[in-house]
Amino acid sequence: MPTMSEKILARASGKKSVEAGDIIIANIDVAMTHDLTGPLSVQSFEKIGAEKVWDPSKIVIPFDHQVPADSIDSANNHILMREFVKKQGIKHFYDVNAGVCHQILPEKGHVVPGEVIVGADSHTCTHGALGAFATGIGSTDMAMVFAEGNLWFKVPETNRFNITGDLKDNVYAKDVILHIIGKMGADGSTYKACEFAGETVSDMSVSDRMVLCNMAIEMGGKTGLVEPDRKTVDYVEKRSNKPYKVFKTDLDSPSLNIIDIDVSELEPQIACPHNVDNVKPISEVDVEIDQVFLGSCTNGRLSDLRDAAKILKGNKIADGTRMLVIPASKEVYTQALDEGLLKIFVEAGALVSAPCCGPCLGGHTGIIGPGEVSLSTSNRNFKGRQGSPEGEVYLSSAAVAAASALEGKITAPK
């Protein structure tokens, strides 16, 4: 009667079965660190006195946060990481031209169902959209993984969101997850695996499922998960030749808490400053905006760019509002280029940048100043997240971002 998390963790720890609450040591299938958390991981690795990583073919290192280097300090971090990659013979390294880590991992076939994936980044939970157990860890834990290839875990209980109902026009996966986080609160799933299930999720594309899993951490979740189906297998088989194993949850599991969510009447949702769980329906939000950011590991995929381009086509962004579009990866960028989407953005008055995290974490490319308001398709609106602590960040879907850019205020698409 185990959940899919319990089944995956049992497999990875070489046990017949494990139960929520057990402390286990699991073998790691994929370990990811990037240009921002990588340097600390490497320093810790060296401090432990380790010399060789356990398996250079299981480590993935993308550069995405400060790319291309925006300061000498960032350049130094990049140099340190490139040297580590070379010295350790790490096979999967993506330099400054590739895109955001959580888009690259699934796109390049590093994620398959049934794996245990750790990343030195909290949004590693995104990869559960393909039926893996994927979770964020810190740099010291990552150093241990680099050295040993395993890590201790407490097996989590599961919150399973059973999502039903057809989404109305202009309502997207982003609205669903914001709605859920608003209901649960920022600590509403702490230590829990968050499974997204039900007919609405079955109808969703793999991209949409990534949006749900990406934000599981915003309610404290240890991972987000969707049970693999035909769509998952199609996605994975096109991109990876790794063997995989499909696990599903037994609904009679004692560590399962089922939460029913009906989304048939849902309208677009907005997370208001300064907490992701401060969620309101768009009809209750009346705010002028200075900057719109379309991108990130939450909503920087091709479908998001398409949704936004449909609204922006032939229109102009409001005076006094600026819009940044940052495709999440080189693949997304190329496809958007081929489909003419980037031209639509540029003609509407937006700035299109090369794939990277951009202003999502206030590192560079579009930092906001005191008193400025940003509407962002990313996943966090914490105080100071995109620059000045006196600035404000609102979160929405790509379609709302586009419609709002045209009006200069938060607006639902028509």
Added chain:
Amino acid sequence: MKGKAWKFGDDIDTDIIVPGRYLIYTDEETLAKHCMEGLDSEFSEKCNNGDFIVAGKNFGCGSSREHAPIALKGVGISAVIAESFARIFYRNATNVGVPLLEAPGISKLVEDGEEITVDMENATITSSNGESIEFKKLPPFMLEILNQGGLIEYLKNK
């Protein structure tokens, strides 16, 4: 342990503890300079060695940046006492050697700036007027990691 309590609210995220633009730095001293900058730009100057942070629920939520507990260690915080903690932060803080004490009711017991006493052995926190509450006792292996100053030192000395 005796020290001054700096009080914060619920859902203190790691972006507040160390804003994203400083993550390019990894050394304790630089990170300490920006500790809690998101809420109080003078925190690192005001805070003294041995002080405590007292907070509400879900302290340390958000990003997995280990820079956050490193900054707290850097300013000399001897423990964070909160109603509850976020998961990744809990592991990271233990790994770098910052004790996290889960003490339901702490926000009501302690005022900002007051001197409090923490008894690690008996797992109690006492306010300046003598009132005490208990915190959840740490398992022995975690105490040992914290006593050694973090996981790396612990492994080295093993």
